[in-house]
Amino acid sequence: MTTQASAPPSTKSQALRSYDVADFPALTGLEEEWRFTPLKRLRGLVGGDGSRSQRGAGRAELELPEAQAATGAVRHEYGDLPEGVAVSRIGRDDPRVGSVLTPFDRVSALAHGGAAEALLVQVAADAVVGEPARLRVVGEGADALAFGHTFVEVGRFAEVTLVVEHTGSATLADNVEVAVADGAKLTLVTVADWADDAVQAQHLKVRLGRDAKVVHVQVTLGGDLVRQYTSVEYTGRGGEAELYGVYFADGGQHLEHRQLVDHNVPDCRSYVGYRGALQGEDAHTVWVGDVLIQAEATGTDTYEINRNLLLTDGARADSVPNLEIETGEIAGAGHASATGRFDDEQLFYLMARGIPEGEARRLVVRGFFAELINKIPVEELRERLGDAIEARLSKAGA
Secondary structure, eight states: OEEOOSSOOSSGGGSOEESOGGGSOOOOSOSGGGTTSOGGGGGGGGOOSSSOEEEOTTSOEEEOSSTTOOOOOEEEEOOSOOTTEEEEEEETTSTTTTTSOOOOSHHHHHHHHHOSEEEEEEEOTTOBOOSOEEEEEEEEEEEEEEEEEEEEEEOTTOEEEEEEEEEEEEEEEEEEEEEEOTTOEEEEEEEEOOOTTOEEEEEEEEEEOTTOEEEEEEEEOOOSEEEEEEEEEESSTTOEEEEEEEEEEOTTOEEEEEEEEEEOSSSOEEEEEEEEEEOSTTOEEEEEEEEEEOTTOTTOEEEEEEEEEEOSTTOEEEEEEEEEEOOSOOSEEEEEEEEEEOOHHHHHHHHTTTOOHHHHHHHHHHHHHHHHHTTOSOHHHHHHHHHHHHHHHHHTTO
16 A cells, blocks of 8 residues: 655655555665665665665675565564563464554565564553563574564553563564554663664654553664664544653764654644764764644644763764644644763863762763663663663773
């Protein structure tokens, strides 16, 4: 199925949407949506013409004879699940697959066609799950393309925390659909802690019911190139979306985060807050936050902010907040972005009190991230992420 506005799209909500990769033109890198992304480092995930191979940075050529012919693999580990949560697999012909997320770029369409089945995570209606449900996505090699699809279904008035961790080595394009029913609350924590050679291009879309709420904490640490696109739509009044992000780019890494929050019904709320640190030569991060308030979305309350901390020379952070408002009848709307170097005054303050320079720098960076990491309702994971950030700083001699 393909949908497209009869006139040129004036907003991203009107852009081409299709399940067929052939409906999207080949990427050149000049497109607004892709101008920050080093396409060659995506390897074959840009989707060739069926016969073309593409060379990744420093790796052998990867071929994709057909969109459905990927041979790469990721496996899912989830162990014992708390009561009220079930995990199973469904075929791509299941009516839920594609019901929330219709791809609006070439890579997402390629992932849709390449995933033979989807992982289904179900939370029963009215279930109040007292402990986190945890899922691991483990890559088993980056030398071949892999595609994935996950559908998260949270029943009416349910409450749950779901943690999804990505590890190992992979060249992965995946789609994640999240349906949060009326009155339900989902806290979703996603962690990309890939191996150094991994590449991931992901589109995660959340659909919120009436008075439903999602809190999404996105942590990105590992991988050669990770590009994550998160979008939100509302289907009833009273929906709330809080999107938080923590990322740390080391030398040579490209970490890219994009959001589209589409306020299309009245009286809904959104907050987007992302923070990133960068160190090392050619460390590159991209944050693009798009918030659209459509004409019918009266009473909307929204704010987005991105902050980046440059720890060394040679690192680059691109930050682009966008806000489109089609009605004047809103509760509030705003955006902000700031990128700066390490605060020497903070460092001096701590060193003047006898704290060695290396430890003082780690304290400042950990404090920079603390507010967002504390949004994660799993103590063990909070501590592990804090330790991982400090290990990176120590490795660089900070």
